[in-house]
Amino acid sequence: MNWGRFMFRLLLACSAGAVEAFFFENFLQDLPYTYPTGIQLEDGAAYDYVVVGAGAAGAAAASRLALKGFDVMLIEAGGDPSFLSTIPMASLGLLGSSLDWQYKTIPNNISCLSSIGEQCRFSRGKSLGGTTAINHMLYIRGNRYDYDRMNISGWTWKDLEPYFLRYEGLQILDQYPASSRKYHNSNGTMKLEYFDDPRNPWHTRTVEGLKQLNIPFNKDLNGEYQIGVTKVAGYVYKGERMSTARGYLARNDVKKNLKVAKNAFCTEVVIDDDNIARGVTVVQNLQKVTIYARIEIVLSAGTIGTPQILMQSGVGPADHLQEMGISVRSNLPVGNDMSDHHLPVVIVKVDHGGLVDSLVGLTSKAPQVLQYLASRSGPLASNSLQDIVTLINTNCYDFDLRQYSGNSSLCELADMQIIQSYIDKGLVALAKPLVKQAIGFNDQVLDQIEKANENHGLIIFSPMVLQPYSRGTVRLASIDPLQPPAIFANYLGDERDVEQMVKSITFLEHLMKTQIFKKHKASILHLNLPGCPAYKCGRVEYWRCYARHMTYSGYHAVGTCALTRVVDEQLRVYGVKNLRVADLSVLKNIIRGNTASVSIAIGERIVDFLTEEDNP
Numbered sequence: 001m002n003w004g005r006f007m008f009r010l011l012l013a014c015s016a017g018a019v020e021a022f023f024f025e026n027f028l029q030d031l032p033y034t035y036p037t038g039i040q041l042e043d044g045a046a047y048d049y050v051v052v053g054a055g056a057a058g059a060a061a062a063s064r065l066a067l068k069g070f071d072v073m074l075i076e077a078g079g080d081p082s083f084l085s086t087i088p089m090a091s092l093g094l095l096g097s098s099l100d101w102q103y104k105t106i107p108n109n110i111s112c113l114s115s116i117g118e119q120c121r122f123s124r125g126k127s128l129g130g131t132t133a134i135n136h137m138l139y140i141r142g143n144r145y146d147y148d149r150m151n152i153s154g155w156t157w158k159d160l161e162p163y164f165l166r167y168e169g170l171q172i173l174d175q176y177p178a179s180s181r182k183y184h185n186s187n188g189t190m191k192l193e194y195f196d197d198p199r200n201p202w203h204t205r206t207v208e209g210l211k212q213l214n215i216p217f218n219k220d221l222n223g224e225y226q227i228g229v230t231k232v233a234g235y236v237y238k239g240e241r242m243s244t245a246r247g248y249l250a251r252n253d254v255k256k257n258l259k260v261a262k263n264a265f266c267t268e269v270v271i272d273d274d275n276i277a278r279g280v281t282v283v284q285n286l287q288k289v290t291i292y293a294r295i296e297i298v299l300s301a302g303t304i305g306t307p308q309i310l311m312q313s314g315v316g317p318a319d320h321l322q323e324m325g326i327s328v329r330s331n332l333p334v335g336n337d338m339s340d341h342h343l344p345v346v347i348v349k350v351d352h353g354g355l356v357d358s359l360v361g362l363t364s365k366a367p368q369v370l371q372y373l374a375s376r377s378g379p380l381a382s383n384s385l386q387d388i389v390t391l392i393n394t395n396c397y398d399f400d401l402r403q404y405s406g407n408s409s410l411c412e413l414a415d416m417q418i419i420q421s422y423i424d425k426g427l428v429a430l431a432k433p434l435v436k437q438a439i440g441f442n443d444q445v446l447d448q449i450e451k452a453n454e455n456h457g458l459i460i461f462s463p464m465v466l467q468p469y470s471r472g473t474v475r476l477a478s479i480d481p482l483q484p485p486a487i488f489a490n491y492l493g494d495e496r497d498v499e500q501m502v503k504s505i506t507f508l509e510h511l512m513k514t515q516i517f518k519k520h521k522a523s524i525l526h527l528n529l530p531g532c533p534a535y536k537c538g539r540v541e542y543w544r545c546y547a548r549h550m551t552y553s554g555y556h557a558v559g560t561c562a563l564t565r566v567v568d569e570q571l572r573v574y575g576v577k578n579l580r581v582a583d584l585s586v587l588k589n590i591i592r593g594n595t596a597s598v599s600i601a602i603g604e605r606i607v608d609f610l611t612e613e614d615n616p
């Protein structure tokens, strides 16, 4: 490695916004593993199973089936994840990149008002590993009650726990309390560790501020209790992202047995006159082919991709399909009742005293880059402040006393999750196009953020509404399967979600008043937003209006092919034989936490449904 040449090219790449291509070109070969080689599909070829989508669930399902000796073809619309995807600190830079489907929501006029075109970003991963190749890597499994309350046979926590444990490779179990041991496994294929230290003092200050509001520190939000603030385990191993592309597909035993078609877009399921799914049509390298499944087809294209494929195949709401000119094979509420975490983006100005990284110049970052490349450690192996995660039930927080008192069993059910990230002083100006592409706020808002960032570091708080009432839909926008579908997320469609956001922001206002935040002159930025009253003219009204402007997706949408509505308890699509769905779209209720964990568990789960002898 010629470091002089490297640094020169890094500076060039950063200024040109071509970071991804640069890293890809220079360092992909340095990975300690390789992804499976892709194959060119042949028209008419047949396999035991065809799995569509190599994301969280699909990679798990296809790998396990292949390891059991089946002839499996895994179809993925994207290619390999780039080297940038493997660097934990780089996750924000992946949004809006070529690894992202770059979906946007259809405006509903009452949310996302400060996003470009009033359309919230709706990122989804497009590569091996799917969204696990671009997500924030936080490992949270949800509350046990989230599964029990679905009240579906075979889907309680007790039923699902073995599947979480099957893949879990928690490397830091010895650092957890003894009471946690029975909830974890260290030997699974998805290795999980703590992120490296970001060397940002707000990492500990955030925990300290929350402690002052009596939020307990909970070492393990996936253990006995879910409430509190924690330093969470991440999908990281030895300083690199642990996507399902790495955890499953890069395994030598999987590569030996599994066939993978990359850059292969599935357009439709081929369903015969007896309503039996026979195969799928796929566009790869501009060629359309049909491949067949001897046993079954599994759709794992995610909460957006799976309903899109089903509707293109005639499985969906009859009125919508007829309107699109598609013959109806099975009239089902596909695409209905989509539920997603959403949040108001809250920007906090802080002083930058004491920050190691207060100088933004790229040269000041060079040692960090070099450290990462040499040893996969240092701030680039961290997740900024994002691994500090808080889960609380706001009904158990006393807004007068400014103290949390979670002493009833109800308090164990969180309704708010907070994560935060940090922006160095001056960074917005330096990387404005990247920030705009990733976050999608309009210039009016971005300019205000840039100005605030001129002399201050910024902490971006994301207080997610964990149990939203609003529901959205996914529909076809075109008869052309290659066109993106219409995603009507309908954030804040239910007024109760607005009130929950105001509560969350009030909680953050209290956090600003804690000694540690006050000491560092932390204050929430009151953005000037069109149509909103000034903050001083009415705090609550201002925050309600703010929430409608600064709405942002938590990127956890579920429910578009839900259990007992579209698929049965064994994930079989009603009315069509030999066709199942295994991904996040089958979850009937959104969980209290991040969703990759449950999607991987669903991928593991379907393998038993497909292969158990007593499977009726």
Ligand SMILES: Cc1cc2nc3c(=O)[nH]c(=O)nc-3n(C[C@H](O)[C@H](O)[C@H](O)COP(=O)(O)OP(=O)(O)OC[C@H]3O[C@@H](n4cnc5c(N)ncnc54)[C@H](O)[C@@H]3O)c2cc1C
Residues within 6 Å of the ligand: 052, 053, 054, 055, 056, 057, 058, 075, 076, 077, 078, 095, 122, 123, 124, 125, 126, 127, 128, 129, 130, 131, 132, 134, 135, 136, 137, 138, 139, 140, 264, 265, 266, 267, 300, 301, 302, 303, 305, 306, 309, 554, 555, 556, 557, 582, 583, 584, 585, 594, 595, 596, 597, 599, 600
């Ligand atoms: C920015 C962001 C941050 C997130 N952070 C976290 C986090 O910190 N922790 C966490 O647990 N979760 C997080 N999530 C959510 C989590 O990653 C997803 O919920 C999860 O990966 C969904 O799994 P899935 O199997 O349903 O779909 P995906 O993982 O999205 O996989 C679907 C796959 O299908 C492919 N596909 C789609 N359509 C087709 C087609 N027609 N033909 C062929 N292939 C197709 C896609 O390219 C993709 O590879 C985050 C999500 C985002 C976007």
